[in-house]
Amino acid sequence: HPLFNGVLVERAEDLSEAYDYVVVGAGATGLTVANRLSEDPAVTVLVIEAGQFDQNEDFVTIPGLAGGAVGTKYDWNTSYTANDALGGRVVSIPQGKVVGGSTKLNRMAFDRGSKSDYNVWESFGNSGWNFEGILPYFRKNENFTPPTEEVLAEHDIKWDLAFHGQKGPMHSSYSPFIWPTTKNLINATKEFGIYISNDQASGNAYGGYYCPHNLDPVNVTRSSAKEAYYDTASARQNFHIITGNQVTQITIEAANGVVKVTGVEFASSSNATRQTVSVSQEAILAAGALHTPQLLQVSGIGDPAHLKNINVEPIVALPAVGQNLHDHVSAIVVNIINTTILTGSALQNATFAAQARQEYDAQRKGPYSSPTADFLLFLPVSVYSNESASIHAQASAGNVASSLPSDATREVVKGYQAQYDSLTSRLLANDSGTLEIIWADGAMVLGLQHPYSRGSVKAASSSIFDPPIADSGFLRSPLDVLLLREGIKFARRFIKSPSLAALNPFEVVPGANVTSDADLDEFIRGSVGTLYHPAGSCKMGPKEEGGVVDGELKVYGVQGLRVVDQSVFPQLPASHTMTTAYGVAEKAADIIRGVQSK
Numbered sequence: 116h117p118l119f120n121g122v123l124v125e126r127a128e129d130l131s132e133a134y135d136y137v138v139v140g141a142g143a144t145g146l147t148v149a150n151r152l153s154e155d156p157a158v159t160v161l162v163i164e165a166g167q168f169d170q171n172e173d174f175v176t177i178p179g180l181a182g183g184a185v186g187t188k189y190d191w192n193t194s195y196t197a198n199d200a201l202g203g204r205v206v207s208i209p210q211g212k213v214v215g216g217s218t219k220l221n222r223m224a225f226d227r228g229s230k231s232d233y234n235v236w237e238s239f240g241n242s243g244w245n246f247e248g249i250l251p252y253f254r255k256n257e258n259f260t261p262p263t264e265e266v267l268a269e270h271d272i273k274w275d276l277a278f279h280g281q282k283g284p285m286h287s288s289y290s291p292f293i294w295p296t297t298k299n300l301i302n303a304t305k306e307f308g309i310y311i312s313n314d315q316a317s318g319n320a321y322g323g324y325y326c327p328h329n330l331d332p333v334n335v336t337r338s339s340a341k342e343a344y345y346d347t348a349s350a351r352q353n354f355h356i357i358t359g360n361q362v363t364q365i366t367i368e369a370a371n372g373v374v375k376v377t378g379v380e381f382a383s384s385s386n387a388t389r390q391t392v393s394v395s396q397e398a399i400l401a402a403g404a405l406h407t408p409q410l411l412q413v414s415g416i417g418d419p420a421h422l423k424n425i426n427v428e429p430i431v432a433l434p435a436v437g438q439n440l441h442d443h444v445s446a447i448v449v450n451i452i453n454t455t456i457l458t459g460s461a462l463q464n465a466t467f468a469a470q471a472r473q474e475y476d477a478q479r480k481g482p483y484s485s486p487t488a489d490f491l492l493f494l495p496v497s498v499y500s501n502e503s504a505s506i507h508a509q510a511s512a513g514n515v516a517s518s519l520p521s522d523a524t525r526e527v528v529k530g531y532q533a534q535y536d537s538l539t540s541r542l543l544a545n546d547s548g549t550l551e552i553i554w555a556d557g558a559m560v561l562g563l564q565h566p567y568s569r570g571s572v573k574a575a576s577s578s579i580f581d582p583p584i585a586d587s588g589f590l591r592s593p594l595d596v597l598l599l600r601e602g603i604k605f606a607r608r609f610i611k612s613p614s615l616a617a618l619n620p621f622e623v624v625p626g627a628n629v630t631s632d633a634d635l636d637e638f639i640r641g642s643v644g645t646l647y648h649p650a651g652s653c654k655m656g657p658k659e660e661g662g663v664v665d666g667e668l669k670v671y672g673v674q675g676l677r678v679v680d681q682s683v684f685p686q687l688p689a690s691h692t693m694t695t696a697y698g699v700a701e702k703a704a705d706i707i708r709g710v711q712s713k
């Protein structure tokens with residue numbers, strides 16, 4: 116073929132006319148599926164990505180600068196819509212717009228949820244989607260490296276190789292440098308009698324645990340979907356990628372009662388000419404939890420009433436598209452700590468930062484080698500609150516529909532009822548964390564892992580170039596406020612543990628004068644943000660329970676169309692989401708190929 120001496124296709128005119136599979140989005144899930152499908156040289160795969168390749172900027176590659184790509188050209192710079200439950204506040208929701216997607220922006224916490232977090236997916240009517248069913252795919256994704264001798268001399272980190280992969284493309288390893296106050300945190304955890312998990316990967320990802328990172332242990336740089344799944348496949352002549360182009364529509368043909376995908380339309384900007392490629396087998400959506408439902412809607416798949424409002428001809432009536440959006444909402448308690456030892460904020464000191472940078476450049480060691488968050492807490496309700504019985508009673512008596520947007524249909528409410536019941540029973544369970552605590556030099560970020568509230572994603576117009584209207588739903592349910600309020604009270608008790616008290620903490624946020632429940636709730640509503648984990652907006656589940664895709668990730672009512680990204684999670688796990696996104700995508704690739712990994 117004259118055109119393909121590499122697989123990066125610079126000009127749309129140079130693409131083939133048709134591909135077996137066209138993947139929308141080159142993030143965590145899109146690159147995973149494209150890589151696996153193109154292992155068969157007879158299968159042609161095209162990935163279309165809105166963003167560009169990054170240039171290995173320091174803020175992308177250096178662990179100590181993780182998150183630095185937020186707000187740059189590699190970010191969609193999107194926001195959730197103004198939220199009444201937050202006093203009308205707008206919360207920004209960064210999302211990767213670059214080859215590698217959000218795995219180029221993320222904070223590099225590489226952890227899994229607990230067994231029960233995945234087993235509930237199966238209980239919602241998704242056969243085979245349980246911890247055991249995803250575990251082979253967690254392993255397939257992972258190239259695990261145990262901690263260095265140097266780290267082990269200081270830290271009692273344990274791991275169980277039975278739960279890790281060592282041949283996968285994504286590096287997972289521990290920071291070669293762990294900030295000193297992490298020890299105070301670990302000791303405080305012990306002083307509080309909190310369970311410490313030997314290895315979060317085992318499905319016991321609650322209590323406290325050392326958290327691995329998506330960190331290349333040799334170069335001590337970020338390992339992203341781009342290095343893991345694009346670089347390793349870029350020599351394949353049957354794997355093409357075009358960047359800087361946004362998919363504008365999935366073209367669908369409805370004839371003789373059969374509704375079928377025929378092609379994918381894309382353009383480099385809103386006023387550029389639309390191009391099309393034909394799809395021989397399937398279009399695979401991996402545009403992320405905010406953009407995938409938007410793309411379905413502008414393509415005529417969604418709630419007919421909404422589609423008519425935005426002048427899109429309905430082709431498949433699937434009102435659940437965009438519903439069930441949820442995210443890990445988070446509050447923060449900040450203590451100034453008085454300590455002479457090194458802390459994270461030290462990197463803001465120019466002299467210290469310059470020395471640290473030298474150490475990193477010369478030896479790949481020191482503060483810049485850590486993305487922080489080396490030890491995380493995921494606390495069941497009964498561990499962080501004495502009120503679990505009363506919270507359970509309130510939830511049991513609660514109004515289910517009030518956690519949902521007002522336009523949720525009967526099917527959506529029915530599916531959510533099952534989630535509500537499950538969330539409520541888990542208030543009394545000890546096998547998954549409800550509250551995450553991320554410690555950073557006296558600041559404690561408190562993330563609600565099993566929120567009740569649900570929002571929705573809606574295309575704002577028929578143009579994909581108009582950002583979707585994403586209602587986070589944050590704090591729509593008063594139970595979520597209550598669970599966070601208990602979290603703040605816990606953080607205040609926890610900081611008094613001997614090992615944290617030794618740092619002479621002084622609370623500045625919310626501050627000593629904020630103590631009554633009413634004041635705490637006002638603080639929570641006025642300040643919460645996100646842990647960047649939007650999911651659930653094209654839920655996997657039975658159609659009559661608000662499912663958008665079935666257990667094979669096929670979109671209901673149309674042939675040749677799957678969703679493989681984070682929007683299919685029926686419910687968020689209690690963990691950061693990248694490993695779950697990879698696990699789902701690895702499993703999706705096997706489902707599409709009709710094989711099963713062990």
Ligand SMILES: Cc1cc2nc3c(=O)[nH]c(=O)nc-3n(C[C@H](O)[C@H](O)[C@H](O)COP(=O)(O)OP(=O)(O)OC[C@H]3O[C@@H](n4cnc5c(N)ncnc54)[C@H](O)[C@@H]3O)c2cc1C
Pocket residue numbers: 139140141142143144145163164165166182185209210211212213214215216217218220221222223224225226360361362363401402403404406407410579646647648680681682691692693694696
């Ligand atoms: C700031 C931040 C910090 C995070 N921290 C962590 C962390 O520490 N640990 C963790 O586990 N997870 C973290 N995450 C989440 C993690 O990165 C995601 O779980 C994961 O990347 C989701 O994969 P995805 O494939 O669903 O979406 P993405 O990786 O976001 O990929 C979607 C891709 O689709 C492209 N796209 C969208 N629309 C179109 C279109 N119309 N046409 C073409 N392309 C399109 C996007 O540009 C993007 O490249 C973080 C995320 C962010 C943003």
